Amino acid sequence: MESFDPVTRQGLDISNLFGLELIISALLLALVLGWLILALVRFRAAPGDTAEATQVHGNRRLEIAWTVTPAITLAIVFILVVQTMNGVDAASPGAQRLQVIGHQWWWEYQFPDLGVTTANELHLPVGTEFTLDLESRDVIHSFYVPQFGMMRDLVPGKTNRMTLRIDRPGTYDGACTQYCGLQHAWMRLRVVAEPRDQFDAWIAAQRAPASPSNAAGQQVFLRNTCVSCHAIRGLPAPAQVGPDLTHFGSRHTIGSGVVENTPENLRQWIRNPHDIKPGVLMPGFSSLPEQDLNALVAFLEGLE
Secondary structure, three states: OHHHOOOEHHHHHHHHHHHHHHHHHHHHHHHHHHHHHHHHHHOOOOOOOOOOOOOOOOOHHHHHHHHHHHHHHHHHHHHHHHHHHHHHHOOOOOOEEEEEEEEOOEEEEEEOOOOEEEEOEEEEEOOOEEEEEEEEOOOOEEEEEHHHOEEEEEOEOOOEEEEEEEOOOEEEEEEEOOOOOOOHHHOEEEEEEEOHHHHHHHHHHHHOOOOOOOHHHHHHHHHOHHHHOOEEOOOOEEOOOOOOOOOHHHOOEEOOOOEEOOHHHHHHHHHOHHHHOOOOOOOOOOOOOHHHHHHHHHHHHOOO
C-alpha cells in the first residue's frame, strides 16, 4: 500500500488523479448496477403471466444521454490526465541534476554539479527538486521506489528523465522492476531523504577523497585486479567498471542489497561473490592469502 502514501509532490499528483478516477468509476458502476437491478425487479414477469412483453423500439433521449455522458466524462478525465502528466514531468529552472545509471545488477549515482559519485545507496535533501537523467549501461532496467508513486525505465542508448521532489524525510527502499537477468531480484536501491543540512554534510563527506587506515590492505587492493574495476578517489584507482568504493565503509549493504555490509560478509563476497549473488560480473579471489584478505577487508571497511 506504499504507493497510496506517496512522499513526493509528483507521486501525490498521480495518487490524487487515481483516487478521482476510482470515485468516478465507482459512481458509474453504481449507476449501471442500480438501473440493472431496478429493471430486473420492476419489469419482471409475474408468476403465470404468459403474455408477450411490450416491445420498445428505441428511445432517442435515453440514447443521447448514455452517449454524451460517457463522452463528457472521458473528455474531463483526459484533460486531467494531460495536466497531471505535464505537472509531473515539469521541472523548475533551479532543479538540481542527478544521473542514475543502471548496471547488471547495481545502481550508480552521479551528482554532476556537486562532484560526487556513489552506488546503491542514495541521499537526497527534503524539499529540493531534482531532475534525474536515467541511463543504462547494458539492458533495460527500471527505477522504482513505491513511495515515490511513479517509476521510469532506463533504456540503453537513450536518456529518460524524471522530476522528483521528496517532501517527507525517511528511508525508502526500491528495486528494478524490469527483468534484467539472473539477479534482477537483487538489484535493490535505498534512498535516504534527509534535511538539507544533513544532506550537505553527506555531500561534503562523499566529495572528500578516501582516508585509508590500513596501508597493508591498500597495497593488496592496488596490486590485484580490484584496481582494474573500482575507483577510489585519492588513490591511483580511476576505473569505473564496478561501483565506486571511495566511501564503501559507510554503506549498509553489499552487492546492491543482497547482504549486510559486515566484515564477515565482505570476506565471503571477496572470496567468492558467486556464492552470494550468482552471475555477478565480479571475479572471486579464492586464492588470496588469508593475511591479505583480512587486510583488504579492514581497508575497505575503513573507507568511511
